[in-house]
Amino acid sequence: MLYAKTPAHEKRRLFRERLATGELLCFPGAFNPLSAKLIERKGFDGVYISGAVLSADLGLPDIGLTTLTEVAQRAGQIARVTDLPSIVDADTGFGEAMNVARTVQTLEDAGLAGCHIEDQVNPKRCGHLDGKEVVGTSTAVQRIRSAADARRDDNFLIMARTDIRALEGLDAAIDRSKALVDAGADAIFGEAMRDLSEFEQLAAALDVPVLANMTEFGKSELFTVDQLRDVGVRMVIWPVSTLRMAMGATERALDTLLSEGNLTSQLGAMQHRADLYDLLDYEEYNSFDSSIFNFQITK
């Protein structure tokens, strides 16, 4: 009831333990706290909180307009309702080294299990669009070193994301990733890898877990969990998928409302009131209420 029972430091410890087993961990994106509860209910390993979704939710494109305060607040709202570890997209860290340090501490305080910080220039772009640029290795390394030094819980995962593949190719992505690991990155997010063999080569070149981004309509093919596991990927995200599905369904419902005048034909596509209440633990709130109201003071 209310919030998840597992404290943030414990979620981080358990997450690190799971990651160390070498299994592939699956993190669908949550577009709000409620969808994070559904991701947990379905048995996934963790919750991903996407910058693209956070911006879209505010009616904005994903071009670095959101602030640390907005991201930390929303990510905290999502993280606190689930016992799963939540990883948030911290874009470029909201500034350079000193800002990145503050970003990490703020996200730790918000209850996140980790974040990723990328090497794009400010203002950043979606990693699957053309026209993005990256900073030089020394700036990228400073961001990660600063992030790793700033955390107070060693289990808070600092993931370095490199966008260099689309600009300079796979070898550059491997070199950049090695430098980021040396700077303290616990995991690597190789953005916009072209095919499975690129994921395989990146994973083989590094001693830390590699993440695959299975975002739709981007530059990477949509590989299955089994395919990614076979090439040594250790974490996978579907960052925007639940929002895309929800928005697709919403659009269809609005069209039906216009054409049919009511939503009777759509009832089967809706989450039932009973399932919503179940996901929200409605029953527990009722018993809480009755235990308070029935409480008797005896003299």
Ligand SMILES: C[C@](O)(C(=O)O)[C@H](CC(=O)O)C(=O)O
């Ligand atoms: C992972 C990502 O950074 C995100 O914000 O979710 C985006 C996803 C997308 O725009 O599809 C990305 O840059 O890949």
Ligand SMILES: [Mg+2]
């Ligand atoms: Mg992003």
